[in-house]
Amino acid sequence: MHIVILAGGVGTRLWPRSRHARPKQFSDITGDGRTMIQATVDRVAPLTPYDQIYVVTGQQYAELTAEQLPQIPKNNIIIEPSGRNTGPAIGLACMHLYKRDPNATVAFIHSDHVMTREDCFRTALQRGAAAAAEGYLVTLGIQPDSPHTGYGYIKRDSVILPAEQGEQPVYRVGRFLEKPDLATAQSFLSEGCYYWNGGIFICRVDRMLAELARQLPEGYAHLQEIGASLGAPNAEEVLLAQWAQMPNISIDHAVMEGAECVAVTPLDAGWNDVGSWDALEVVLPCDENDNCVAKGNLIAEDSCGNIVYSDKTVALIGMNDLVVVETEDALLVGPKSQMQKVKNIVEALKAQGRHDLL
């Protein structure tokens, strides 16, 4: 199996740790001493040799990627000239892979997700690969544990590969559903045959390219030009010229929702996309006062349910359910329940021209 790690995002809501110059995947968010992309590589390393692991990222992060992942060949760092969402990023990776191995099966995963049960994740990828070998475009369907309205959902249909010992079945996909309202999400949860769409896909490269050619013909034409130039002296020039005309589209809209033979493999691996600071208490252990210390030395006086990320000793007095994040140049304090508003802080800094803090 080949693995492509998508690492082009920025992660604004994890400010002040996540910055344009060093997005969250290149930072140690969970305090385990590894950056998120390093943990991602370690997580899939048992499945495949390092020279079959690729990273798609922006030019500005090429050096960081190479520094943080010395075990990955530099040629496996695929540069997208600008962010065009997951559709073109996956298409570009497929062109590179197809040139190396037209029969490749590939998993597209993210550089900034956490899995608390990594073996379940690897098993799901392997199950997905089995279905992908038969021609399916496979998506991992994340077992929902709440009626979350921030994710798209996937409805499963009939079984393709029956359950094996300790493993879940692979299902045909009934349909992809946009982010629902709360009532709809609640009904999804109670019906039990819906999964969150975590944007993790497994497929044969030739199948993905065939779907792109069929469903996104213009974009595919650009990808073909790029693919034809790979290895040639003008490769970068062609890439820049073609990429500039590439549509900005997610792989869901570009391919998955309209594809033939789409399957879903359930994933129950403690997945979390750590979209905001309050997610840390889900993926990290808490102490006896429900305080979750990702980094730092906490002295809690009458303080429960807080999330702390700091290089320092942090003393809390009578504070509950807060997030306290401290970095070299900034400090964030707010209730866990309001961590979506971090983007307002980032907007305010932008308005102040404080690009040093973005």
Add this chain to the structure above:
Amino acid sequence: MHIVILAGGVGTRLWPRSRHARPKQFSDITGDGRTMIQATVDRVAPLTPYDQIYVVTGQQYAELTAEQLPQIPKNNIIIEPSGRNTGPAIGLACMHLYKRDPNATVAFIHSDHVMTREDCFRTALQRGAAAAAEGYLVTLGIQPDSPHTGYGYIKRDSVILPAEQGEQPVYRVGRFLEKPDLATAQSFLSEGCYYWNGGIFICRVDRMLAELARQLPEGYAHLQEIGASLGAPNAEEVLLAQWAQMPNISIDHAVMEGAECVAVTPLDAGWNDVGSWDALEVVLPCDENDNCVAKGNLIAEDSCGNIVYSDKTVALIGMNDLVVVETEDALLVGPKSQMQKVKNIVEALKAQGRHDLL
């Protein structure tokens, strides 16, 4: 007028800025670019030449004092071998002063107080000096603006020096009162003839020494030995030997409460002893959301009434009435109303053996 600045305290409740190695008087607490002791010297500099300004402090702070106050002659830094409260500290200073000028009038002030109206403070010292010249031991009586239960009170009696243009009278002291309960403090406030005892005194040196001789004869005997040795080769040896036997006693208990001819000069100068972080909003201006930023760059999202002290950009989301203090190695967050509990944090650190943070 001679001025003696008492600078031996530690200021635990201003942790994490105030440390054993650098107590609050040697730190810039108000964010004006000067340490508290530097601001204290600047405040009295219009009254007297620098060579008549003295500092009493511990050996461990002698170097800090000399560094921060290069305008003060090094000989004016008077070392107390250990903290014995204000009685012995003032007695020691009197011995030094008496040797230089037996007729000296001296004001004893503190290194870690703030006055928002500095001219009123200087005027009060001058009024006090006028009464002191006539033999009174004068205390500044701080005009109370709340029924504070953390200070001793002074009840005024008859007028000694009548009010002059723009100045308040000087009164004989009726009595000194210990820290009252709330009901008593409220009655003091409504009666209007009570002041807070801020521990600021003005007197002739000979009068203070006479009172020490009369009221604290054993302590005075030690001071006499020390005074006799000043300038001699064995001065330090004598100081250490005598100081070890010195009682630990405040000047109020040792002298003021039992003294003859005690006067009080009202002080309405926006005095604050900055005993804890919540005092900052009293002595510093607040912004339109009642946030008080002593140091740092605050981005406040739905956040009012907070006090911020940090070298960084501080983003608050939905936080009200908090204190947020950040130093090189520690971070403190808690409600303004619970800042007395900072001492519990210091105790917890002590129990953990974290002397690097004390």
